[in-house]
Amino acid sequence: MDITNWHSEMDYEQWVALPVSGPRPSARYKHASAVVGEKVYIVGGSRNGRYLSDVQVFDLRSLAWSNVRLETELNADEAEDNGSQEVLPPTSDHSMIKWGNKLFLLGGHSKKSSDNMIVWFIDLETSHCGVVKTSGKAPVARGGHSVSLAGSRLIVFGGEDRSRKLLNDVHVLDLETMTWDVIEAMQTSPAPRYDHTAAVHAERYLLVFGGCSHSIFFNDLHVLDLQTNEWSQPQIQSDLVSARAGHAGIAIDGNWYIVGGGDNNNGCPETIVLHMSKLVWSVLTSVKERTPLASEGLSVCSASIDGEKYMVAFGGYNGKYNNEVFVMRLKPKDISRPKIFQSPAAAAAAASVTAAYALAKSEKLDFPQNFNLNFGSSLAEEDVKIKIDALKEEKRVLELSLAETTTENSRQREKIDDVNSTHAELSKELHSVQGQLVSERSRCFKLEAQIAELHKMLESLQTIENEVQILRRQKSALEQEMEHATAIKKQGSGGVWGWIGGSQ
Template sequence: MHAAAVVDDKLYIAGGSRNGRYISDVKVLDLGSLAWSAVKLNVEPNADKVEDSSTREKLPASSGHSMIKWENKLLLIAGHSKNVSDSVTVRFIDLESHQCGVVETSGKVPVARGGQSVTLFGSKVIMFGGEDRGRRLLNDVHVLDLETMTWNVVETTQTPPAPRFDHTAAVHAQRYLLIFGGCSHSLFFNDLHVLDLETHAAAVVDDKLYIAGGSRNGRYISDVKVLDLGSLAWSAVKLNVEPNADKVEDSSTREKLPASSGHSMIKWENKLLLIAGHSKNVSDSVTVRFIDLESHQCGVVETSGKVPVARGGQSVTLFGSKVIMFGGEDRGRRLLNDVHVLDLETMTWNVVETTQTPPAPRFDHTAAVHAQRYLLIFGGCSHSLFFNDLHVLDLETMEWSQPEIKGDLVTSRAGHAGVTIDENWYIVGGGDNKSGATETLMLNMSKLALSVLTSIKGRDPLASEGLSVCSALVESENILVAFGGYNGKYNNEVFVMRPKPRDSAQPKIFQSPAAAAAAASVTAAYALTKSEKLDFTHLEDSNPKLVQVNSFQRDLSAEINAIREEKKVLESSLAEVKSENSDLMAKIDETKNTYAELSKELQSVQGQLVAERSRCAKLEAQISELQKTLESMPSIEQEVQLLRRQKSALERDMERAAPVQRQSSGGVWRWIGG
């Protein structure tokens, strides 16, 4: 595929392919005379300063590139060629001198690709999609500022187009980017997609981190807190019950937001969706709740289909306009490893039937989607085991696999959190109920290479189970924001990690001992970076450390504000302690009442024991008499035997005397008869 551009009634054609071979020539068609001519290109005089030996040819033979006119030059962007490069290359052709060379770009340079679309938008170029050197399809959006030649990644919302290449794009009304057609490796498209270039948002909702629910000291929490990542100030969200909540909720679920834990939260359209989780409200199936980000109304979303059994500790991952839920633990503590999909457009649940060997049933794991095709599951635990394995579900074939992970060996963990930025999956915290996981991990999802970014102390708040992490775009840089967790005590500290732009293996972490101190520290850190022009890409420290910026020494007003905020935090903690003390006093009173009742029962039992003791004494006397009787039994037996012998002797004497009597009596009768 060649590239074309019209300049001053002339059509320029650059590169392309024919019979499987790349072409490097540049042809010009004069639209007035309709005559073709060739452009003889010259290597830029200082090309040896901007290009290495592998890219100093006049114009590499290439295909699948894009071409636009900027000022007095033609810019050739991306494309496939025999010159192997990991990132997108921008080349130029000077329309006057016909010199050519490479334009040096900076920022977040996209991965090398071909078949993308490139559209001029003011002084910027918008690049969408394409196919990388490994034939992986893309649907990412990048912007090149032509004045500074700096690349940036655009984080978009809603459902993007399916990954594709060889499509077309155009900008309408200086606001809308239109994408039409294209193909994947097996499908051709005729769809139209529109990206509003004014309203696209970062991964965090309007640069705000939303924290909803959780648990502490065995009690569920129902509040919603918001951290403004610009000012780093906390605020509470006052929720309103949906006006028609009586139509969609029964009396047991009409509270503003049930206290819950183990739930998952995602952003969809202008709402936050809270999915599943454990609470005191008993339900047999998964409940989906919503919080409207504009009106702060909340309620229950009615879902249909094959609604999954209620659970907590599951993973919930956004995949286009669908949510994929895996695993968890139900109310009966039964571990699960099933896969369910919720269609967010129809709010319909479906069960996914998978093949091959699935992961062992587990909960408190993490999940991520890579390349809009693969669902990755990492870690988690059962009731007796903790895992550090990686499982992959192909969302096209629905086949499970367990690939081999390259790189560092890591400890097993559960209760950790993860977030993806481009091809990297950052995994923070977790533990095994004995100790916290001290390594912050990065998994390159394309290469399946796992590396340890940084290690911290075992009792550090970041080495906690049950923390949350998300990504945000601050001053055109991606940062990670971690909050909360439990590692022997409950934490409310905020941690910010800024991976290096070119060396993500050496990030910097800004820590705050409390939310207010975090605000001052991170703000001062960014101010310091901006004022002194620190370049984190040149730091050579292979063991990144936690950096605490002491704002009290920099600005007296910042110190006062920090103290005031800390005072508010302490007052809030004091109120919470007082509330807990009040609960404890109530429990003590209840215990005293129980003790009094037990004392009365004890006295009654003691009286019964006295009566039983008297009865036992009588029984013991009777037993003693019986024992004496039993002791005299041998003499009685001897007497019985003697009597038996006497009886036997008497019976023998009587038997001897009987014949004599008969003889004497017979003689008398004979005498009388005779």
């Protein structure tokens, strides 16, 4: 491979390991990555149970690694007082987002304890590093969460806190004001999880895929409407993908690419893609098993080189820690128009938006008396009236459609309320039955103990009865012996008196 022109010689949609000139950074997983220009920044991670704090940069032109030496924004006196102060604490399972000329690092697991999530920044121009001052209700400290950029907001979902409690809450950090807020989402939220992936589509929808609990690996897809704050689980228009956690994901031009991951036993060798507007999964390519691209805890990000899009993957763990760089050249694709997801609430919202837009458009039509559309020849006034009538008819149809959609939406909400009510009643009955079952089991245990005691008593009674029989026989034998001894004594006494009388 020609190092100076490697990107133009690659095949489309195939992973290629890049040759690296010079030393490589230490192998790792559960790090964070981001692309700045034509450079990939790698921060932190974990290796052999040890957290890392280094900042490594890979140049996609020279294919060489370099290390960034960070500095705090302390002055000389403060630096002397603090001695050898640690700039960026060793961290893993964190997230990193580029915003302006800064990298923001959110959360993660570290030996330094904190009650709430800490946001660090790295200034790309000065290499200064520090803690961002935020306001509002910050989320609890956690790792294995997801952070997605939606406009000027960072959307934080899920993760695992310091006590290993799994989370499924949603928090928002406004990057303009650095203020935290909590999203009180409606409908059924995803199960608490960590090591999942998330992406934002059309600046409105947060998609969450996969992840795991402490015993279950997920392959489900959930969608949060960031305007209505409603969760939904749309019907996927393809076969289900395998459950996984520790995978990496990146959204590019309406497609969400998922790389790697696994279930602690097997890695996922296929690179899959979700067409976000159609909600259709497909397999882009596959690699051999036990390769770095089938690892857990790897990272993937997108880069643009000479106007073309590339995916860049690094690190991971699949029985051993990796530090290779893989690149995939993507086919140029048109950006598709965002499509509302086909859940009941989203369908109603789509119909409402479409109808409102059509009504506003038709109501603003104002034709002057000398109105003339010139398409090479003037339209007759009668043709204009026909078009106006057609628009009015279309408006009427849209109004009817909107009314039907609103009615259907109300019905669906009633059904959901009924199902929730039934579920609550069944849950109460289940708890009651479970309580009765526990009580009956306790009663059975007590009866079994009493039966065992009675068996022991019966056995003891049988032994006593045997002893009584023996005593009776002994008593009878003793009585016989006493009678015999009495008879002998009487006979002996008569013989002596007779002897005495005869001698006289």
